[in-house]
Amino acid sequence: MPCLLLGCSTAEPGPQARPAMWLVEDADTRIYVLGTMHALPRGTDWDEGKVAGAIREADELVVELSPAELAAAGDMFQKLAPRNAPLAMEARLSGAALTRYRALEASGDGFGGERFDDWAVMVLMGQRVARNAELSSADGVETRLTAEFEAAGKPIGGLETAEAQLMLFETLDAATQRALLTRAAEESGDAVKEVGILTAAWACGDVAALDRVINEDVDAVPAARKAIITDRNRRWSAWVKTRMGRPGTVLMAVGAGHLVGSDGVPAILEAEGMKVSRVQ
Known part of the structure; x- marks a missing residue:
């Protein structure tokens, strides 16, 4: 029975949050692969159990964007997001x-969406939904992990640059961008509720529910799925295989949506003959 049906709150994970985590290992290398939420309700407790052990054991942390690249993301968005000429949302x-x-725009300050590309408007909408759901990136998994590894003097690396990550959206063809924006707008009325369901599934480590919630939308726009999910998962899986060539213990923490389903990182690695086990 999915953990969602066992009493996990859809509003806040609470003290019992136990996100899914996998271990990829060989004779001298261990890579823990933790599914994250980039933003969470304040006070969410997720770093106990096996995750606490992985944090202690790891010699280094690898996230989607290194601290320097994350700091550059805002400026990069402002560089890439504007249109050459405004286009009314109508x-x-x-x-x-x-x-x-x-309605979503009216829940706070205006987006100024007419000035931005479709993909960028969708990003702004996502940020508003997170705020309305009382989620904060300051309480996200990567933020806390970064603080812990920095305090311990352990290195922190990134899998992508801020520019490369945003260019995934910027280079989508116009029709795909419009399809994503339209779908996001159509579903924005239920978005806060859906974010609560997603957060609860993550907190329970319910990968089947995560697969359904995360992939339902992106599956409706196949070109977007390939660029934003599948191709990145394959690149990250290749990184894991290369890193297995050096001894040590790594904690790799990436968005939970990249770790579920038949094209998730654990499934790709297992299909390629790596030893992969679910440890939480």
Whole structure:
């Protein structure tokens, strides 16, 4: 029975959050692969159990963006997101999608969406949903891990640059960007509830529920799935295979959506003959 049905709150994970984690290992190398939420409710307790042991054991932390790249992400967004010329949202969205977009916009300061590419408007909408759901990146998994590893004097690396990560969206064709924006707008009325369900599934380590919640939307736009999920998972899996050539213990912490399903990092590594086990 999915953990969601066993009493996990859909509003806050609470003290019993136990996110899914895998171990990839050979004779002299251990790589813990932890599924993260980039933003969480304040006070979420997730770093106990096996995760606490992985944090202690690891010689280094690897996340999607290193601290330096994460610090550069805001400026990079401002560089890449603007359109060459404004385009009214009424020219992009209509009907329920436009109505729900305007409702989300009205929940705080305006987005100024007419000035930005479709993908960037979708990012701004996602940030607003997270705020409305009372999630904060300051309480996200990567933020706390970075602080712990920095305090311990352990190195922190990144799998991508801020520019490369945003260019995944910037280089999507116009039709794909519009499809993503339209779907995000159409579903924005239930977005806070869906974020709560996602957070609860993550807290329970319910990978089947995570697979359903995370992949349902992106599966509807195959070109986006390939660029944003599948291709990145394959690159990160290749990084793991290369890193296994050096001794040591690594904690690799990436968005939980990249670790579930048949094209998730653990599944790819296992299919390629690596020793992979679910440890939490």
